[in-house]
Amino acid sequence: MSSEPLQAAPGRLRALLSGGLRATRAAWDWFRELGHGNDSEARSQTLLREWLTPEQLAQYDAYHYFDVTGGDSGNRYRIYYGTGTNIHELDEAGRPKTGWCFVPRDCLAAGDVMLAQKIALEANERVALAIARSFAPRWTAR
Amino acid sequence: MATQIVMDHTGDTRHTFDPADAKALLKAEQRFKELTGAGFTAAARTSAGDPNVIRTFDPKAEETLFYPRLVGG
Numbered sequence: 001m002s003s004e005p006l007q008a009a010p011g012r013l014r015a016l017l018s019g020g021l022r023a024t025r026a027a028w029d030w031f032r033e034l035g036h037g038n039d040s041e042a043r044s045q046t047l048l049r050e051w052l053t054p055e056q057l058a059q060y061d062a063y064h065y066f067d068v069t070g071g072d073s074g075n076r077y078r079i080y081y082g083t084g085t086n087i088h089e090l091d092e093a094g095r096p097k098t099g100w101c102f103v104p105r106d107c108l109a110a111g112d113v114m115l116a117q118k119i120a121l122e123a124n125e126r127v128a129l130a131i132a133r134s135f136a137p138r139w140t141a142r
Numbered sequence: 143m144a145t146q147i148v149m150d151h152t153g154d155t156r157h158t159f160d161p162a163d164a165k166a167l168l169k170a171e172q173r174f175k176e177l178t179g180a181g182f183t184a185a186a187r188t189s190a191g192d193p194n195v196i197r198t199f200d201p202k203a204e205e206t207l208f209y210p211r212l213v214g215g
């Protein structure tokens with residue numbers, strides 16, 4: 001039995017891994033060029049934090065969500081970290097009553113999505129809810 | 143200096159301009175019209191820090207934020 005395949009294996013493995021690394025790096029570069037890398041996420045979080053009130057910021061840092069008050073109804077909404085199905089309307093006891101989903105049309109990082117949702121609910125609530133789809137919120141804490 | 147912040151796939155793009163410069167102001171107004179015409183919503187903050195949706199260009203706004211049209215998810 002020839003040992004050639006085994007002897008050649010390290011070289012072939014190295015070539016395979018090297019090719020794989022190149023492909024992975026190219027895919028990552030492409031991914032980042034599209035703005036989906038950590039940079040866009042970090043920038044969106046910075047922008048979000050600039051626009052949150054001190055109370056919202058403290059809440060976000062502690063729980064990864066923040067509450068907003070609807071500009072038209074005075075109802076309370078909780079915006080969770082995320083890019084979709086991340087808004088719960090709260091009842092008087094602070095329990096989730098209705099889930100709402102509306103997002104910017106373009107593909108944006110989570111901080112940007114959450115900031116657009118905050119502004120829409122605080123400054124343009126009726127329009128936002130007219131666009132939004134509702135869903136039954138989960139009762140367990142996220 | 144004033145800033146127009148446009149949300150995009152990189153996070154955001156910031157355009158800074160001097161409101162005392164008539165040419166820069168005109169360019170900022172043009173950008174405002176182009177973005178809102180393309181479906182972006184413009185928001186500025188009141189002196190109390192509350193967000194306010196604005197429909198027309200405000201030359202006195204220190205910071206204007208633009209986010210893309212909202213759609214149901």
